[in-house]
Amino acid sequence: MRQAKDRGRTFDDFKGALTTSPRGGILPATVEQKNQPSKHAQQINTQPMRSAERQQHARLERLNVSRPAWPLNFTFVYDPLDRDMVRMLRTRVLEPTLSRVWHELTWKCCRHEKGVVVDVGSNYGWYTLLAASLGCDVLAVDPVPSYQRILKRNLDENGLQHRVTMRRAVVYNERGTFNVSVPIAVAGGQKRRKVLGMTGMHGVAGVLKSDSRDRQAGGSYLVSAASVSLDKLLAAYGTRPICMLKLDVEGYEPQALLTARDTLDSGRVRALQVEVNRVYAQGAVQQNLRVTELLEELDRRRFRVRQVHSKCAHARKAGSLCVDSADALPPDGVRWEEAPSVWARLDEIPSNRSRQRAANARCYQSIFADRFNWSGRPSAMEHAFRDDIVGMTADIVAIPTGAPPAAAHEHACVAPPLALRQRRYQYEYRYKRETVASGGVRARVSAV
Structure with missing residues (x-):
């Protein structure tokens, strides 16, 4: 009976009160629309945060990533207890495939058009440094104060502070002030290393991503940050081209992209990188629909979408590249501008198979466990989300084709039965x- 009553209701109708989670994440501290403190507000104890920041800044290390003919002419300051940084030491390049794709899609825009790069979830600032060294002005957004201090140190050491505007905030489609969970790493070998940065976001769908090690070996602490809209932030840059718009906000990328509708409508975005996640938690199944709606929107806007696999085993099986593929890097001495295209080696989504399945789909064949509006066939991007994106997470990179936007995907079926x-x-x-x-x-x- 409840499902029948839900038909035709919008996503906003289902927004319930948020709950806290022992895993941490992002949760409302105050909600401006209600003009009153949230019942989920927490009193933040700053002592663990200050202690963790002192320990982190005492162990920071430098890596000179400069090589002849390569565009990475900077020194990178990082935390050696971050597991992502351990992988970086193998090639002296963080996420080689994504770094190459970033360079390939942005260097002309940065160098010749004086464009802007938006780095949402900037962390230590690798991609901010890469874009700034190419000549772009960068808007770097991150809610964690300690990582913004590391980013500032990176900018100061490389003389790039004049190119970067830093903003400590959460990009989210609801106004408010939020508590963000930040993991604490402690020394003790490989088993104690963590993926540092935001643990996850606690929003409408709960905590979508978390690391079980956040409950071990140091735990985590909370910081508070206000939410912002990308459209409002980017208004200060006028009509300048957006060479790259990056979103990495631990599962809530669809909600973050909703704050950039005017920017996308303007046609200024030359490239887009978004991390997408497949969520199976019982309380967060609807977020799969949000991710697919993001993919459908890019498809409707005539973006060409390709993926960078998170797991190298999946990439090898598909004949593509994973985020840490060392063979994405050209040999020493070969200019990145002259190296073979990495973008061309990425898997395109939706694949031809997914498009064919969508064309042949019947009613009631939605791949989602729960959907607010069931009146329709699955689109090609629904099939791509299920079949083309292998694994729990992947990075998608999209560029506009210049074709006019298509009509929205129409659903022509009646709602399926409860069974x-x-x-x-x-x-x-x-x-x-x-x-x-x-x-x-x-x-x-x-x-x-």
Whole structure:
């Protein structure tokens, strides 16, 4: 009965009160629309934060990534207890495939058009430094004070502070002040290293991403930051081209991109990088729909979308590249501008198979466990989300084709029966459990 009553309701109708989580994340401290303190506001104890920041700044290390003919002419300050940084030491380039794609898609825009790069989730500032060294002005947004201080140190050491505007905030489509959970790493070898930065965001769909190690070896602490809109931030740059718009906000990228609608409508965005996540948590299944709506919107706007796999095993099987593929880097002495294209080696989504499946789809074949508006066939991007994006997370990179936007995807079916909704939900949740139990290998699971 409840599902029948939900038909035709919008996403805003389902926004309930948010709850705190022992895993941390982002949760409302005050909500400006209600003009009163949120019942979920927490009194932040700043002592763990200050202690963690002192320890972190005492152990920071430098890496000179400059090489002949390469554009990475800067020194990078980082935390050696960050697991992402350990992988960087193998090639002296953070995320080689993404770094190459960034350079390939932005260097002409930065060097000749004096464009702007937006780095939402800037962390220590690798991509901010890369864009600034290419000649772009950069808007770097991150809610964590300690990482902004590391970024400022990186800018000062490389003389790039005049090119970068730093903003400590959360990019989110709801106004308010939010508490953000930040993991604490402690010394003790490889097992104690963590992926540092924001642990996750606690929004409408709960905590979408978290690291189990945040509850171990140091835990985490909370910081507070206000939410902002990208359209308002970018208004200060006038009509200058946006060479790259990057979003990495731990699962809430769809909500963050909603704050940039006017910017996308203006046609100024030359490239877009977004991390997408497949969520199986029972309380957050609807976020899968939000991600697919993001992909559908890019497809409607005639962006060409390709993915960078998060797992190298998946990339090798597909004949593509993962985020840490060392062979994405040209040999020493070869200019990146003259090296073979990395963008051309990435898998395009939706694939031809997904487009064909969408063309042949019947009613009631939604791949989602729960959907607010069930009246329609699955689009090509729905199939791409399920079949083309392999693994729990991936980075997508998109560039506009210049073609005029298409009409929105029309749904021409009536809502499916309750039994089918339950069937789809059981499929998704069992798929997740058996995938985890098999050690990360995708298991073929029939609907129960």
